[in-house]
Amino acid sequence: MTLPLAGYTVGVTAARRADELGALLERRGATVIHGPAIRIVPLADDADLSHATRSLLTDPADVVVATTGIGFRGWMEAAEGWGLGDDLRAALSTTTLLTRGPKAKGAVRAAGLVERWAPESESNAEVLEYLLDSGVAGRRIAVQLHGEPLREFVDTLRGAGASVLEIPVYRWTTPADPAPLERLLDVVLAGGVDALTFTSAPAAASLLAAAGRRGKAEALVESLRCKVLTGCVGPITAGPLTRVGVPVVQPERARIGALVRELVVALPARALRVRAGQSELELRGQAVLVDGDLRPVPPAPMAVLRALAESPGTTLPRPVLGAVLRRHSGRTDAVDEHAVETTVGRLRSALGAAGLVQTVVKRGYRLAPST
Structure with a gap:
């Protein structure tokens, strides 16, 4: 199979x-x-993460949102490196912990903590809805970022009256x-x-x-x-x-x-399926199934085959196939008939079945009419 x-x-x-x-x-x-x-750049030595962590310890949050497992683990590891691991765990154990998905949940539990709630959809949108429904006015909410700013998420919370502390655990570059x-x-x-x-x-x-x-x-x-x-x-x-x-x-x-x-x-x-003669062809990306047998086809012959398969049984003149090859290669000059003939020959060899691509004398080429 x-x-x-x-x-x-x-x-x-x-x-x-x-x-x-x-x-x-x-x-x-x-x-x-x-x-x-x-590439991911951990921020274990980053001043912004250190400052945010110390801010959380000085002024604990009512709610902490963990958005990713790798981010939460990185945060805990960085705190351990600063000698603040126990303090951070203690602070998080007294807050309402929300996790966006199972990976964040797993990281929270691995740290010896327990989440209060996680969305079924694993989406930030559902977390935001949950927070807004719970009421955020006057509450301090810490949001662990997942590599890029969550502008809409954070701005919506602030617009609803929350004080938001962003935790930039890692960044992308x-x-x-x-x-x-x-x-x-x-x-x-x-x-x-x-x-x-x-x-x-x-x-x-x-x-x-x-x-x-x-x-x-x-x-x-x-x-x-x-x-x-x-x-x-x-x-x-x-x-x-x-x-x-x-x-x-x-x-x-x-x-x-x-x-x-x-x-x-x-x-x-997305595969194109056609019948040629007595054979079933399925045109995949870089290969063709010929009666279930996978046959790799080079890019230029595949471009010709796709043109022929779009009109099964219809003869396409050599200049038309030359234009197909010109578009495929990005060339600006015309493709001569010899190049078309050579490409058709390569296509026939790749398909490995005689008679699938027929020459119509003085006219061009076609896929064999289905029988």
């Missing part, structure tokens, strides 16, 4: 847990290209080695990636910024809108992309495994 993602190439932009995500995708047949878009991200961006723009995955909003923003620095922002957005399936682990992650009009698929629950399951459904659903 052919694996559900066989024939597809998936880009992974994650910094953390990239190996896990890549392994899950490869286990389902995908070819994975990893280009980390960010550009990768130390930008080369893998640049290579991934090149492959995306060249049409060699079928799906692109994101597990954090900063990674999405970083990729858009990297494209912008190269003058390729519009080209990237166009590819993500029209050609590449974009998968995000949740709505917060999707934010930078949806704001520029990129459609995304995302699981109901923000889990890496659930994101992979979404791709397992969504990518094959």
Whole structure:
């Protein structure tokens, strides 16, 4: 049985847990290209985190919101390093602890603490709604950030009368080695990636910024809108992309495994299925299933095959296929008939089944009419 993602190439932009995500995708047949878009910088020695922690100890909060497991653990580890671990645990044990999801809940409990409440949706929006319904006027609320400011969340609380203390536990920055991200961006723009995955909003923003620095922002957005399936682990992650009009698929629950399951459904659903002669063809990203047999097809022959498959049985003249190859390669000059003939020959060899692509003398090429 052919694996559900066989024939597809998936880009992974994650910094953390990239190996896990890549392994899950490869286990389902995908070819994975990893280009980390960010790196996480812990703030154990950061003056802002130290100041916020000491402020919390001096003036305890009524409510503390833990948004991420890694962030909460990093906060506790930093406090231990400053000799404030016991004091911070004591302060948190007397406050109302809210956790955004199971990972934050697990980190809170690992610290010997117990949360008061966690949302079913694992979303900041539900946490905010819970706080507003509980009444926040005159209350001091500490919010552990998850790598970037939660402006809407914090501003809404302040607008409702709360005093908000932001806890900046870690931040994102550009990768130390930008080369893998640049290579991934090149492959995306060249049409060699079928799906692109994101597990954090900063990674999405970083990729858009990297494209912008190269003058390729519009080209990237166009590819993500029209050609590449974009998968995000949740709505917060999707934010930078949806704001520029990129459609995304995302699981109901923000889990890496659930994101992979979404791709397992969504990518094959985009496959083009046609009949040629007596054979069933399923055009995947970088390969074709010929009667269930997976046949890798190089990019240029695949471009020709897609053009032929869009009008099964219809003859496409050589100049039309030449224009297809010109668009595929980004060339500005015309593609001659010899190049078309050579590409068709490579396509026939890749498909491995005689007679699927027929020559119509003096006219061009077509997929064999179904029989």
